[in-house]
Amino acid sequence: MKERLQRFMIGRYGNDQLNQFIFILAIISMVLEIFTRQSLFYTLTLILLIIGYARTLSRNINKRYEENMRFLEKKDAILNKFRKQKYYAAQRKDFHIYTCPTCKQKIRIPKGKGKISITCPKCKASFIKKS
Ligand SMILES: [Zn+2]
Known part of the structure; x- marks a missing residue:
């Protein structure tokens, strides 16, 4: 079974940070669906899972790689903004x-x-x- 899966994944993109993020969002959406019973979250979970698996199984490795790079850049920019704000808040104190x-x-x-x-x-x- 594991060997078959490995053979199936040859030439396919596999996992990356963007996919991990997408699957985490899917899990959050699933939990929200359980608690709120909103069909919106059911749909969102489904869409996120489809995107996540489509990226994992994609044969267009370059394009997926570029998507992941763009995602990491944005993530870094957002994290830096938070770090800066924290730094300035500490500075204002002293x-x-x-x-x-x-x-x-x-x-x-x-x-x-x-x-x-x-x-x-x-x-x-x-x-x-x-x-
Ligand atoms: Zn001066």
């Missing part, structure tokens, strides 16, 4: 962001240092702020 009155350069100053003189790293102008 730092004040001041704008240089002369050149509008943004300057990051640690909080809780009292009144300090800030020298702009870009235009060397000095100004006093409470941190």
Whole structure:
């Protein structure tokens, strides 16, 4: 049986990250269908499974590979956005962001240092702020 399956899969695309994602969506949709009894989720599950299996069994390996690359790029872009937001949120907690009155350069100053003189790293102008 395993050998037959292996022979069947020769020349076919198989699994990738995009398919894993599609099958996870299918499972989520299936669970939602069970809980909500909405036929919409039944249809969605079916469509996702068909797409997933069609990609797995596809003989157009280059095209499937390109789809997966595009998927990974988008996934990375979204994850980076989240990472950046998390980073800025952490920064706001510990730092004040001041704008240089002369050149509008943004300057990051640690909080809780009292009144300090800030020298702009870009235009060397000095100004006093409470941190
Ligand atoms: Zn400046």
